[in-house]
Amino acid sequence: MDKIFRVDMSKLTTSIEDVPAKWAGLGGRALTSTIVAEEVVPTCHPLGPNNKLVFAPGLLSGTAAANSGRMSCGAKSPLTGTIKESNAGGTSAQQFARMGIKALIIEGLPKDDKWYGLHLTKDGATIVAADDLAGKGNFAVIEALEAKLGKKTGVVTIGPAGEMKMAMANISVKDPDSKIRSHGRGGLGAVMGSKKIKYISIDSEGAPGVTVADPEKFKQAARTFAKALLDHPVSGEGLPTYGTNVLVNILHEAGGLPTRNFTLGQFDGHDKICGETMHDTIVKRGGKPKHGCHAGCIIQCSQVYLNEQGKYVTSGFEYETIWGMGANCCIDNLDDIAEADNIMDDIGVDSIESAVMFGVAMEAGILPFGDGKGVIRLLGEIGKGTALGRILGGGTGHVGKAYGVTRVPVVKNQGIPAYDPRSVKGIGITYATSTMGADHTAGYTIATNILNVGGYVDPLKKDGQVELSRNLQIATAAVDSTGMCIFVAFPALDIPECLPALIDMINARFGINLTGDDVTNLGKSILKIERQFNIEAGFTNKDDRLPEFFNFEPVPPHNVVWDFSDEEIDAFWNF
């Protein structure tokens, strides 16, 4: 029987609860957003006693379904002030699911100034002293916990940025190689830091495992689903060969690669940082060009990047990080970007927010565009919490305000990711309307605007963009509840058997009969629950807007501006 683990840091107590019937059919984002909406006062301070941090594995996590190992983490975000769900790979979702932990809810703040760890077993949660690990980087925390508790121990941890409650702090999750995956966006590491929890260790020894109501039906559906993932050209070929960084050249060609703090749509140094160059560099140095962030991933968009001496530098080296530190900051040295990625993993900051923030910091004159070594030095200041480091660690909007910069690419104070909304207009609608602040994964219109997946909608025209973003945001909210990696969306949009197989797996797992319409309705209801939280927190449709400069600064090479009216954007919510 699945259970809810609840931890009250005010009283330093833990409990196990039955899953309320109303939560039984929910997982991942559907569950974290529902719990946050039901239990968190929308107007509360995100770092105060009334915020809660919720972890929930997806509905299919812990099963043999391919790519189903994503864990959702939710809270009210210190970066955006909105509701937040951020999901990550790594080992924790499968461990939670096998241990029967439907959700872990952490509430309250301790009265003392000590650091704590949470140790989870199938029998419950225990609060332990963790002052000895305070101030340590994420890699050192994983190493120390593995030395003490064994190599199989799952670890969820915050770095110094989370301890200092910086708004761009993330939560790190151990992957199968004892490296790091992240709940990156929205400053959730600061929420964990506010609750003085340095780490969560997970011992899944003796876990009962997940039960599948109809194993034969599940097996057949899982086979069809896996075949679709491998048959699609993006998930079966592009991503495994070049990783997500396959997108640098594609977006450069399309004129949608934000460059020099969103002043250009193409980057002269693109060939030095692109997926093709990264692949060749990795192979030459003996790294791994293809790698999964959790057991059961068959797409394997991740990789292991080594330095010239053959020493590990980073893995999960994503397009968004490489774009952000590369084109957006005009750094054309892949080794410098990899080094920065390693430091961001260790100190625990979101690599997208950091990269967008550095673009603004460069515009402010804190360091010159193209200064990779300067970025590495300043990441050190963030990790140490110097006065400048604390300003930078507050994120893009914070730095823009501190230095009087007007070109500050944020929506709801969250940094805009790797696709220019003027030249890829569908993604602009997603940035504007997402309940999470600017977030490409909330409704990834790049699939249809640029990659011709699920049809084609011209990225430079307004026609069809609102509908495209709406359909994708609804579908994504549902997929984020299954524990599936977002990249299953490519075959789901193009291969007719893929989505029915995904629904069949859910039905076989729980012995239910969901239809496609049920799944769409789930996606709609998640978005509405999240939006209602934001409205009660004080957000209005005036917050669903892109920054003003996109309206009057044309971006080369297409020389286009953001030209949606308020009414056109607001029509997104007509469902």
Ligand code: SF4
């Ligand atoms: S495809 Fe990439 S992000 Fe998705 S599960 Fe595999 S390694 Fe992780």
